Amino acid sequence: MPSVETTLRGCHHLTINPWSGALSLRYDKTPRGRGAEILAVLWRYDSKIKTVHGLRSPEVGHLVENPDGSVDLTIPGGKVLHYTRQNGSYVPPPGHMSTLQKWPDGKWERTVLGKRRYRYDQKGRLYAVLDFNGNRATYVYDGGGRYVKRIQDAAGRTVQFTYNDDGYVATYTDWAERVTTFQHDANGNLSAIVAPSGCVTAYEYDANRNLIRMTDPMGHVSEFTYDSQSRVRSWRIGNHPSTQYVYGLDTTRVINALGHATDYAFDSAGRQLSRTDPLGNEETRTYDAEGFLTSITNALGTSQIFYDGLKNVIKYQRPDLTAREYTYDSQRRMLTSKNERSFVTTYTYDSNGNLIRRTDALEGQRNYAYDSYGHIITDTDELGRATSFQYDTYGRRTARIDPYDNQRTFEYDTADRVITATDELERATTFEYDANDNLTRVVNALDGERQFFYNLDQLLTRQTDELGRNTDSQYDDLHNRTQITDALDGVTLLEYDEESQLVAQTDPNGHRTTHTYDAAGRRTGTTDPLGHATAFEYDAVGNLTRATDALGRQTTYEYDSRSRRIRVTDALGGQTSSAYDGTGNVTSVTDPRENTTAYVYDALNRPTSETDPLDHTRSYGYDAVGNRTSMTDPLDNTTQFAYDLLNRLVTLTFPDSTTNQYAYDAVGNRIGFTDAIDRTTQCEYDALNRLTSIVDALNYTTSYTYDAVGNWLTVTDGNSHTTTYTHDALNRLTSETDAIDKSVGYGYDAASNLTSKTDGNAHETTYTYDAADRLTGVDYYDATSVVNAYDAVGNRTSRTDSWGVTTFAYDALNRMTERTEPGDKTTAWEYDAVGNRAKVTDPDGNWVSYTYDAADRMTSATASLWSTTNPVATYEFDAANRLIRKDLENGTYATYAYDALSRLTSLENRESDDTPISTLAYTRDSNGNITAIDREDGSRVDYTYDDLDRLTGAVKVDSQQQTVYDLAWTYDAVGNRLTQVKDSITTTYTYNDANELLSETTGGQTTTYTYDGNGSLATKTDAAGTTTYEWTADNMMGQIMFPDDSTNTFAYDGDNRRIEKADSTGTTRYTWDGLNVLSERDENDATVAAYSHGYSLVKDVGTFVVAKRGEAHQFFHADQIGSTTNLSDGSGNVVQSYDYE
Structure with a gap:
């Protein structure tokens, strides 16, 4: 049943029932520990039950046998269950799955199916509660037998109660001997609760014993008013507007503090029939004859709930008619669950009702074993790997032992709070608490101490880190955090409306962002500090349906009857559609170009295949616990993954059967990596699991040190050269000093924007930002500067620098469409519906257009430098998305071949008659390093590497097998080249401690360098x-x-x-497209060369296809790294060749 619920600090739970108007206040002091779930210690105030006004015995319930043989049993909360006597048995009321038995000695036992047993003495008093594992809570009464004096848990610990002369609870002492005191007024009403910490919560009542005022430990007052039937009419905190209740005939209107009304309708039993939110959106409910919910109807349709004879839910059917189904045993324990795809999970129990086996839809079994008290002592996964647990006398978990017998242990105080946690490497973290169970101190394994402080309402007000730096918080009387003061006194302010919705946030620079909400509490708008507003709209059930950005551009969203997003329409009308299976897995995504990618899942909802729009399928395999064990590409190349007993990746096996191997310490830090050539890198960590050293395959060590909060202090390289770092109180890097004391310093504003950088030459660069934290200015020491301007959504619209003003334009999807540089030189871009670059036009009007296949792979480039109709280049790909052929319009072409790991094994550039231009065949070692390059003419280069994959030798022979060059290199620990031997001539190199090259000497001739x-x-x-x-x-x-x-x-x-x-030779000016040069111009601004680019593996970084220099065209041919090896003319004739050492 809906209610307005407020959880107050310190075990108070306040609810207002909109049907009855009853104000309920529950005070719960149930302790933790063995059998705690059967040891309930709570009291309840209910404004509609006038006999329950003060705190007497804790709520345990009692039993009364009526003259007709029936039994009335009052359970916690005051509800009475009436058992009728039929044929010597007691029949429970409808909907209550329990049995009641009277023993020959006059005692009683009530058994709740699948849960626990309650025992009552001859006077109807509860004296014991037992679960099915033998845990027992025992209730002991005072000498008069009226009040519970003591409750003893299954481990023998007790909580105790004392009472005043009027029979009301005066004190409660838990088993940690912490005392809570209860005070009552002259009328027996609870007037105050004094927590063990001394915090006082006070209560006041009217003449009808209605609670009218509650004052929390901070002095914040909650006030309540009532109508003549003791129904809550309004409530408020402090001077805030009240929440009001207006009652009709089986209807209630709740008007919140902002004046927004929610309407409820109920049947005669108080069951909610409908709820209409402040926007008029209605949800309705139906019930069966016994009061069980049978349907929920909202704007999405109707969901139905079906029950068996014991009122177990056996089916939950959604508006789209998909359903989950369940079966149960006679004890109401779930036996099977069948999901919407008809896959079944089964559950098996022991005689005590403990779950001992879960069998999934693929027959994987997870098994559990228990001790005599019902604690899990082993958890054995679907691969047979067992994790075990140990407990102390009080049922507290003291150890977790993994399948490798590594132990994580825990120690507790008398209040059952963890005070020491020791990890698998025997490193201990300790914890301290206050009397209210708030964590106050954590001391880590390196004795770093973090402290926490709270106000009387138990809200965190200060956190002090391991370096003694404070972060402070302030709150309003609704417990909303209103101010955060950081360790440098930067203040963030938070503002809320009367319903505690965040309406404004002001950062430490004083920049304020605001938010608005609709009557249903959904955020409808955000306005940034510059006044730029974003708006949001929702459907009747709260799904976002429209987002309008600060430039008025809209993105819309559509959903199915299960609130799953099925369509997104972008600001240019492009639509992305998604389809789902019954369990909610995405089965297909169709992009704005109407190309569909499909997904398949196994019975455990793990993706097993992904098929692209060209019907190329990538598949995946898993082990029984869900680790991915294989990935097979569309060409049937399979990568395999193996895991240790803790599901950590230990072996990665590539399609060529080479492997990478990984090792871990007991807490999961990766301590070793062995590559495919069996070379190992080792790592070490400190007691806080921070990386302290890396020892590479040549035994060179890089080490790291940290401050108490984890910031780098030093990094020492393999040559023992140390770089040091400093940070401010907000952990922002403030300086970086290398091994020869060259330093860079950084400054920040209160919002952590970088505001200054002082380089090693003591030159300062300053940075300025607008109120939205966008970089607006850069000022250099030499008086030059850069100024940026932006549109309302953050796109840069202009840049002013020493060359003048450059402007930028964008489409509705924030993609750059034009850039106009000084001199009115405009470069333009066009895109297809999914963002592929469709056309680029340079300032001279030269353009390149691109086409793509259904998998968004570039298939052609048409360059106006060559032809406005015929593609200058076309591209073919294999099923694994690897380029296998490129054809150029001058008749030349290139073919590409790969190994199973998608590494290039051959690249052949040929003329139209197959005459080789450059043919390169690559041999690689297991790590992918190229060990040889063979050309069709018989020439060859052989390469060697050290254990860090650094090139140590290169020998080239020509087509006659005569040596062209013979090179060898050596390196120091950090990769500085120490020597080069070329054809028996040695060059030596020296460096300073900052790895700057100081000299190179060849044949007695020395070149020196300074920096x-x-x-x-x-x-x-x-x-x-x-x-x-x-x-x-x-x-x-x-x-x-x-x-x-x-x-x-x-x-x-x-x-x-x-x-x-x-x-x-003169002056050359460049026009760029990202990292691509579009044109070169001379000092007279005349274009001397223009370039067109085509496909590249790197997005937006094209490879040269054709250039026009004067009236001559040049087509480009490249090696494996994109370096130009040849140029050919428009007829396909090679006009220039390049070679590289």
């Missing part, structure tokens, strides 16, 4: 003289001055893209 405070190259001195390097304020290469006084200069835009280069 600035940022570690950027400052000078290079060799036999020809000194070359000097200058860097921009943002540490980009600005100028190179050569020994002959010639220079190369470079210029950048505000995004640090190189847009100009000047050297002895």
Whole structure:
């Protein structure tokens, strides 16, 4: 039955029943421990039951035998169960699955099916409660037999009660000897509860014993008013608006503190028939003759509930007619559950009713064993791996033992609170609590201490971390947190409406975000500190149906009768549709291009296959506990996964049968990794499971240290060179200092935006932000700056830098459609419905358009540099989405082959008549390193590597098997090259402690290097003289001055893209598309070269396809890493070739 419920701190539960208007206040002090579930210690106040006003014996119920042989049994809460006498047996009231038996000695026993037994003495007093595992709670009464004096749990511990002269409870002492005191007024009404901590909650009543005022330990007052029938008419806290109740004939209107009304209708038994929310959305309910809920109808349709003769739910059917079904034994224990896909899970029990086996739909069995008290002592999973548990005398779990016999142990205080937890590596964390059971102190395994402080209402007011830094919180009288003060005194303010809905949040910079809600409490809008508003709309059951962004662009959502999202329509009308199976698994997704991906699941709802729109299927396998054991691609290449007894990945087996192996410590930290060539990397951790060292396959060690809260203090590399870090009180990085004391410093505003960076040259860069925390300005030490502007949804609309103003435009899906640079040079982009780039147009009007297959793989590129009709390049892919062929419009083509791990094994660039342009065959080791490259002419390069996969040798032979070059390298612990031997000539290298190259010496000739405070190259001195390097304020290469006084200069835009280069040959300016160069222009702004790009593995980073320089066209041919190996002309003739060492 619906109620307005408020959970008050300290075991108070306040409810108002909208049918009866009764105010109920429950005070629950049920302890924890063995058999605690049968040891209930609670009292209840009910404004409609005038005989229950003060606290007498705790609610245990009592039994009365009537003259006609029937029995009235009062259970906790005051409800009376009437058992009729028929044929020597007692028949329970409808809907109550219990039996009642009278023993020859006049005592009674009530058995609740599948739960517990209650025993009453000859006077009808409860004296024992037993569960089916033998746990027993015993009730002892005072000398007069009227009041419970003591309750003893199954382990022999007791809670005790004392009473005042009027028979009301005066004190309650739990088994930790903590005393709660109860005070009553002259009329026997409970007037105060004094908690063991001394906190006082006070109560006041009117002449009719209606509770009219409750004052919490902080002095916050809740007030209640009543009508003449003692039904709550209103209630409020402090000076806040009240919640009001208006009663009709079997109807009640509840008007909340914001004035929004919810209407209820009830039948004569007080069962809810309907609920209409403040927006007029109605939910209705029906019941059977015995009062059990049979249907719920709302805007989505009708859900139905079906029962067996014992009133167990046997079927729950949703509006779409899918259903879950259940069966039970005679003790009302569930035997089977069948889901909407007709897969069945079965349950088996022991004679005490404990679940001992769960058998899933794939016959996997999880088994449980129990001790004589009903505690689980072993949990054996579907693979037969057992986790065991140990308990103390009081039923508290003291140890968890995993399948490797590693133990995690726990110690408790007398109040059953964990005070020490010791992990599997015997590292202990300790805990302390206050008298109200609030956690006050945690001391970790390295003696780091975190403290917690609370107000009288037991709300967390301060948290002090291991470095003694405080975070403070303040609350209003509704217990809403209203202020958070961080360790640097930054203040976040939170505001709420009268229903405790967050309506505003002000960050430490004073920037305020606001929220609005509809009458049903759903958020309808958010306005950022700049006044940009986002709006939300919902259907009758609360599903989001429309989101309108700050530019007025709408995304809509549709749902099925089970509130599953079936369609999303974006701001450009593109629709994404989803379908589901009966259990809610997504079975297909159709994108805005109407291409569908399908998914299949096993009986345990694990995805077993995924089929793309081109009917290529990727499949998955699992073990009995749900670990993924295999993944097979559409070409039947299978990767396998093996796990240890704790479900941690230990072996990864690739399709070529090579493996990666992983090792762990007892708490799950990965301590070892062995690659496919059997080389091992080892890791160590501290007592807080923080990585402290990595020892690589060559036994070089990188180590880490931390402060008490886990921030890096130092990182020491394999050469024993240490970088140090400092952080502020909010754990933000404030400085980074390398091994030669070059330092970078960082500053932040109160909202943690980076506001300054001081580099190693002591040059400061400052950053400014708008109220929405978007970067609006960058000011460099050399007086240059960058200014950004944004639209209402955060897209950057302009950038002003030393070159002028660049503007940006976007479509309704926030995809950039135009960029106009100084000089009115506009680059434009177009997209298809799913976001694939469909066309790129450069400032000269040169364009490239792209087509894609149903799996969104690029199939062609048409470049106006070559032809406006015929594709300049077409692409083919295999079922595993790997490029296997590229055809260029000049007749040349490239083919690609791969191994089972999708690593390239051959790349052949050929002319139209199959004449090789460049043919490359790759041999790899088990780690994927290329060990040889063979060309069709018989030439070959062989490569060798060390155990860290660093290249140590390269030997090239020509087609006549004559050595072209023979190279060898050595390295230090961190990868600095120490020596190079080329054709028996050795070059040596030296470095400083910051790994900066200081010198290289070849054949007695030495080249030296110097660096600035940022570690950027400052000078290079060799036999020809000194070359000097200058860097921009943002540490980009600005100028190179050569020994002959010639220079190369470079210029950048505000995004640090190189847009100009000047050297002895002249000036070149660049237009970019992301990382792709679109065109080159000379100093007169005339275009000298234009480029078109095609398919690449990296999104938005294309490979060169064709270029036009003057009137000549160049087609590009590349190796495995995309480096250009050849250029061919428009007729397919090779005009330029490149080779690389």
